[in-house]
Amino acid sequence: MATHYGQGYGIDTKPGHPGSPGEQRHRLPAALRAPVEGRTWRELGYVLLSLPISVLLFTYAITMVSLGAGLLVTFLGVPVLAAALAGCRGFGALERARARGLLGLEVADPEPLRTKRQGFMAWIGAVLKSGASWRSLLYAVLQLPWAVFSFTVVVTFWSIGWSLLTYPLWFWLFPMYGGQGGMQLYGDEQHRIYLDNPFEITVTALVGLLFTIATPWIVRALTTVDRVMVHGLLGPSRLATRVVELESDRGVVVDTAAADLRRIERDLHDGAQARLVNLAMGLGLAKEKLREDPQVAAQMVDEAHGEVKTALQELRDLARGIHPAVLTDRGLDAALSSVASRCTVPVQVEVDLTERPAPAIEGIAYFTVSELLQNISKHARATWAAVEVWRTENRLMLQVVDNGVGGADPSLGSGLAGLAERLDAVDGILVVDSPAGGPTRVTAELPWRAERTR
Template identity: 70%
Template sequence: MASPRLPAAISAPFEARTWRALGYVLIGLPLSVCWFALSVAFVSAGAGLLITFLGVPILAGALAMCRGFGAVERARARALLDFDVKAPEPVRGKTGGAFSWMGAMLKNGASWRHLLYAILHMPWAIFGFTVTVALWGWGWSLFTYPLWQWVFPAYVGQDGIQLYGDGTHNFYLDSPFETGVTSAIGLLFVLVGPWVLRGIVAVDRLLVSGLLGPSRLASRVTELESDRGLVVDTAAADLRRIERDLHDGPQARLASLAMDLGLAKEKLAEDPKAAAVMVDEAHGEVKVALQELRDLARGIHPAVLTDRGLDAALSSVASRCAVPVSVDVDLPARPVAAIEGIAYFTVSELLQNVSKHARARRAWVDVWRAGDRLMLQVRDDGVGGAEAAAGRSLAGLSDRVGAVDGVLAVDSPAGGPTTVTVELPWRA
């Protein structure tokens, strides 16, 4: 049986997370003073010398130095706050020379954000350090006062902590009641301190992520480049699949059909009955080839989806599922063809997973619009255990959905049921 956990309000002062955050704040002050002093000195020198050429390399070097400070701060946040921020793109000149690099550094927005961090973080570090040391120092000293109260009469020559004294009247915290109240106040500070500390490092997280990481535009460009590569790879894989299906299915069947018809043509004069049998068999092969072509065309883009929309197309997919499927589509209009196609193939593959792996008795498909999102949900009462891990079909689906700014979420505990929810952008 697992031991009961202490309430968070009581356990917070003793958690490793709290002590790591304390270390982060204590180390942050001397580092921020160093960053501030070096940055202001070098940037001021570079700006002052811009009237001559010497100011350009000094200013570019100062910005490069600030990027180095940022690397240290990201590593510190990663080690002590468990907060990982990606580094911005490195600065590269167009031609590769020193002048090109200096121009690129001076025009790089991330470099100036690093300088802004070095300047802004020092006053915040001073505030955070002061508040943290005051709370922790007073809190733990007052909380443990009953343990070290004897120091005052033994070495200082007074009865305890002096709250008031004017030469004739003195008030010391020396009675058992006063000592207990002092310890209780200290306990309050000890319990409150970690939450104040977490609020302070939350601001540090904002500064690190906002000023030392890649910009939103750069992150978005990187994401779009990744999505573009995924779309290209997916399209190439689909083309290979279509080529393989055509080669192994209708193409091979039609080649065999051509040979059978050639043999039937040769036998037509000498053995009409055998030729008729061969033609009849060829007719059956034609029907099978046509069905394979229809299935292949449906796999590329079903005509029912184009003509009648998601409701009819998903009902058609559900009718071919190995388990009974209830389909509920509630859409005020049709989204663009690309989103509609992704929704159709996503539900199709999820239902194939239900047929092959879920061991379910029933499944349900719900499609609706929520604001500017197209929502899909496929549920089954199977054995559960589905994961969107690498190498799984759900991982491939998640990548395809993510390529159009969609989200795929899987809820599939062991023993079931399984619910897969997909959000796609609504682009009418």
């Protein structure tokens, strides 16, 4: 499986739409089954409904905006204009729901109104200052001409296609009730050409078949413009989306920092601090035994010396977990080689960087590879692994590969999910490709930020 972490919207996700999980393979080519597919009929229904809805929306928007603009010389113009924009926002919600139901288009709601104070005047100001309100008004104005065009094209092609395709079934109406041999192709005062013999009827049906086959793709192309309009004008702006992402990333960073602080406190309390307490008690006992039994006191001092060495090693490991000195002094190549040497399987490290990234990005890259190698040691049951680091334009790329049993799934809430959140906090991406039976390939992508003076 391949897992991408990132935010996206405006994607067809309903079964029956291309790319959806519920899509199944068909024996008939797409061109032949398109005229009878459910997607085609939903898109046709969307186009047909667009005309009356756009007329209603356009009429409301133009009437209310014109009324509000005309009343701006008085105080009443401002609330009327705000009501016009609020109504357009309401229509926008209905249009998003219609696009979701008929086009399978998932569009997030635009940014809500932000008011610093309570009250009617504060609400009016928020509506007038909201970019989403004015985009909804622009949608109301642009939707009508496009709806008229798409309605005309679709109805014309659809009616011509099906009427010609079914012509062999109803051409008998002309001689029986119309007094002519068939559908008239040309006529003047002297000559008239009717489609009345078997060959002409067959050719007419074939032409209708071509129109019928082409019409769904024309409808699909026209609704693509509707998708763009709904997504661009009725969805959240890029700036608002970016603000939401940054707020979410800030929360992840804060939670990660708090978790790291708790881990450091726990390691200090349960590790070095406990050993130093035992060391102090042991030295105190040795001091008391020094005069009574110097040999026992010497043995206790020797044990205390061993405890000091162990405590120092734990403190070094803790400091390395916070930020290893080798990373600061010598860079990613040496730091990753040091991590690889502690892995339980042989690891080949290849770092192809002509310069060093910013310390923050370098640290994230180091801890990403470190955690992935720990996962290999604990869970992969691999016999070898490889680490590659390189730069592509303005991105720092990391790849860790092993020949283990595979089956790593970030969606199950493993450490990979937390690692992906950390990368996402700095606009990074994590891709996991780990089929059952292996091999596992984890690729991380980080923004490249040049190293500043350290």
